[in-house]
Amino acid sequence: MAIKQVAEKFDVSQDTLRYYERIGLIPHVNRNKSGNRDYTEEDCKWVEFIICMRHAGLSIEVLIEYVDLFNRGDESAEARKDLLIEERKQLAIRMEVMKKTLERLDSKISRYEQTIGKREKTLRRSAEQSDNEISD
Template identity: 55%
Template sequence: MNIAQVARQFDLTTATLRYYERVGLIPPVNRRESGIRDYGEDDIKWIEFIICMRNAGLKIEALIEYTTLFIEGDSALEARRNILIDERERLIEKRLEIDETIKRLDGKIEDYDGKLLEKETELKSKAKTENKHK
């Protein structure tokens, strides 16, 4: 598959795919004799992995290190595993912070809902009183 096809498949730009390769987010892509990138099934899986991990909030630096260690082979299995564990822990902490923020927002919204209900009740009561005087 050429770069334009892969870009369309993942809704990325060709510049993004070149960047992924240049900075080491994905291993070097094989090229045809003409120099055109020829993405294979493994390349596609790498791109899917990188997109998934980036969408989950993993840092680019961690993913570059992971890819570098992957290229080193089985001798780096434990190091790769540790990167994933560290990033998972970081995401759990971030999720807890987000959950706490959501709780605070829920409380604020409830306060507003209570005040809105009070205001609506007050306005309805005022409207009824005004209608009685007409």
Template identity: 60%
Template structure:
């Protein structure tokens, strides 16, 4: 696949994909003889992984660390797992905070609905 096709498939700009490759967030992409990136299914999996993890709030630095360890091989499997567990704990905490914020917003909206309904009754 070309970078344009990958960009369209995952909804990430080609510039972002190039940036991710340049900083090591995704492994280097094989290039054709003419220099055009030629994405394999495995490369696409890395792009998908990076997009998913970034959307979940993982830092670029954390993901670069993970990819670096991955490229070192199976000897880093335990460290990679630990890193992912740590990130999962942090994500679960952020989700909990967001749930609490959502509940607070729902409460506030309900109060405003009560106020506006009461106001409308008075206006009749």
């Protein structure tokens, strides 16, 4: 699969894919006879994994460490698992903070809506009174 297709499939730029490959987050991508990148299904799985983890907030450094451990083979399985467990803990904390932030935003928005609703009622009453005074 060409880099353009992979970029479109995962909604990232081609430059991002090149960068991920350059820093080792995506294993070396084979090239076709013309010298263009030719992503395999396995390459795409790595791209999907990296993008998913980045969206979850994992740092480039942590992902580089994970890929390095992965490349060491089965002997690093426990270290990889530990790394993922730690990142999961950090993600759970961030999600809790985000949940509280979302609740606070909802509360503030609700207060604004109540305030705006009260102002609109006041303005309508005022306009109705003016209309009544004009027609009397």
